[in-house]
Amino acid sequence: MTVVNRDSAPHTVTATGDKMFDTGSIAGDSTATFTAPSASGSYSYICTIHPNMEGTLTVG
Numbered sequence: 001m002t003v004v005n006r007d008s009a010p011h012t013v014t015a016t017g018d019k020m021f022d023t024g025s026i027a028g029d030s031t032a033t034f035t036a037p038s039a040s041g042s043y044s045y046i047c048t049i050h051p052n053m054e055g056t057l058t059v060g
């Protein structure tokens with residue numbers, strides 16, 4: 001899947017726990033792709049640069 005960093009600062013999309021996905025650092029105003037888990041479920045992720053930034057990836 002593709003994610004877009006619309007901020008000027010770099011961020012990551014990094015799965016918590018078993019780290020099933022990790023974009024690494026995405027530069028500001030850039031895109032990154034990663035392979036989403038194939039199993040349905042909710043996967044928590046954070047930005048490793050700013051660990052207070054968190055979200056959930058839902059695979060239907």
Ligand SMILES: [Cu+2]
Binds near residue numbers: 048
């Ligand atoms: Cu960040």
